[in-house]
Amino acid sequence: MDAARTYAVRTYGCQMNEHDSEHIAGLLEADGMVEAALEADADVIVLNTCCIRENADNRLYGALGNLKALKEERPGLQVAVAGCLAQKDRELIQQRAGHVDVVFGTHNVHRATELLAHARRHGPVTEILEEAVRNDADAFPSALPTRRDADHSAWVTIQVGCDNSCAFCIVPTVRGPEISRPFGELLAEVEDLASDGVTEITLLGQNVNSYGRDVTSRLRSIPTGATDSYEAGERWVQEGRRRPRPLFADLLCEVGAVDCIQRVRYTSPHPKDLRPETIAAMSETPSVCEHLHLPLQSGSDRVLAAMHRGYTAERYLERLSAARAGIDDLAVSTDVIVGFPGETESDFEATLEVVAEAGYDSAFAFVFSPRPGTEAAERAHEFVDHAVCVERFERLHRVLRRSSARRHEARIGRTEEILVEGPSKREPDKVTGRTRQNKLVHLPCSDGLRTGAYAEVRITGAGSHYLYGELLEITAAPRHRRRIPVASA
Numbered sequence: 001m002d003a004a005r006t007y008a009v010r011t012y013g014c015q016m017n018e019h020d021s022e023h024i025a026g027l028l029e030a031d032g033m034v035e036a037a038l039e040a041d042a043d044v045i046v047l048n049t050c051c052i053r054e055n056a057d058n059r060l061y062g063a064l065g066n067l068k069a070l071k072e073e074r075p076g077l078q079v080a081v082a083g084c085l086a087q088k089d090r091e092l093i094q095q096r097a098g099h100v101d102v103v104f105g106t107h108n109v110h111r112a113t114e115l116l117a118h119a120r121r122h123g124p125v126t127e128i129l130e131e132a133v134r135n136d137a138d139a140f141p142s143a144l145p146t147r148r149d150a151d152h153s154a155w156v157t158i159q160v161g162c163d164n165s166c167a168f169c170i171v172p173t174v175r176g177p178e179i180s181r182p183f184g185e186l187l188a189e190v191e192d193l194a195s196d197g198v199t200e201i202t203l204l205g206q207n208v209n210s211y212g213r214d215v216t217s218r219l220r221s222i223p224t225g226a227t228d229s230y231e232a233g234e235r236w237v238q239e240g241r242r243r244p245r246p247l248f249a250d251l252l253c254e255v256g257a258v259d260c261i262q263r264v265r266y267t268s269p270h271p272k273d274l275r276p277e278t279i280a281a282m283s284e285t286p287s288v289c290e291h292l293h294l295p296l297q298s299g300s301d302r303v304l305a306a307m308h309r310g311y312t313a314e315r316y317l318e319r320l321s322a323a324r325a326g327i328d329d330l331a332v333s334t335d336v337i338v339g340f341p342g343e344t345e346s347d348f349e350a351t352l353e354v355v356a357e358a359g360y361d362s363a364f365a366f367v368f369s370p371r372p373g374t375e376a377a378e379r380a381h382e383f384v385d386h387a388v389c390v391e392r393f394e395r396l397h398r399v400l401r402r403s404s405a406r407r408h409e410a411r412i413g414r415t416e417e418i419l420v421e422g423p424s425k426r427e428p429d430k431v432t433g434r435t436r437q438n439k440l441v442h443l444p445c446s447d448g449l450r451t452g453a454y455a456e457v458r459i460t461g462a463g464s465h466y467l468y469g470e471l472l473e474i475t476a477a478p479r480h481r482r483r484i485p486v487a488s489a
């Protein structure tokens, strides 16, 4: 019998992309392929690209340049480019890198194997859909075969696309308008994952807390009395009345109530859409973790308006304090952009003030870099000098580091629940787990501390990015069938 063909998927970018890569790998395996031990030996190499991060195109074309030599050695190798940059650059990719066999975009991940087969028979192909097809299971990659990296934890896409128009962001262009996945279909997937041994679910979307906005408008046009609870959720149909309310809170409650699901997380919410119902759902649903990622981007109202963020600094802080008041022991993380076009020293100082007041547990801070195709990229005349950006970035970083160190030190001596993720990447004699507040804890290896297990630990030390702990008790063994030893020698 012939050996199975092999594949490798290289992922650039965010969790949405990581999750798409799981589907691409799942589709290739459903087609009889196996993962290559070494990328250089693979029969198919897929680069799943992201154009949100800095220099994404330089990195892609650099990687493709390296693969050209490999393809010359092994002409049977197929090279595919997927993801946001493929969606944006389209035919340009094969014009710049003639050795690429297949280019497919963010809306046709489900076509990966057909396109590779087509390219083997007929030569290079580029297939980009303008937007996901509503009501088509293929619109939601979560419905596709999946090869998950972790057995105990899974991502579930609840929505694709984004209806906002942040001036720095290319997502609405490459991912299209928001489409919410039907409620019942999501719950069915979570139930399947739970019966497979998954205990932690992360709900994914570009703007998760507007989940259901499109469903709401659609359902208003359905005649009263029609059975729509599968699509909208049981709570939608209440006393024969359709409540005009956002559905994300309902989704959190119902996913959180699925048997054996012990942790529910979500990313990313938009501050302008963080509703009291969502805060209530987080506080009332025991499995929903006490962690909120609330992207600030800037603390200056002038810059927020230029970014089209839809909130002011005051409104942001009000929502944050409502979340803190409603949810005990809430950890908060954020994103901040330094040097958005036109940002003045006083704008930046406003950001520092809001960041200090918010007291974040952690943050991703970025120096602005223009993404071609966005409104902000057109404002070259207002770009902030690079040296000024670097100096501001360092000042911001100092404030962020102080607040995360304070938050972490405050946890020393506490008992925390962790979900074991595996061997520590930094210290091979340690195991790493994650608390409900999304903090990494390193602790000495111990029998039974296997990937997917839950344990109680005492926090013994703190750094700005992680905690140290000691094991008190293993509270639950992993539920998934495949067992992975976590103790490295």
Ligand code: SF4
Binding pocket: 162, 163, 164, 165, 166, 169, 170, 171, 172, 206, 207, 270
């Ligand atoms: S909310 Fe703004 S930053 Fe987030 S994906 Fe949509 S356009 Fe981009």
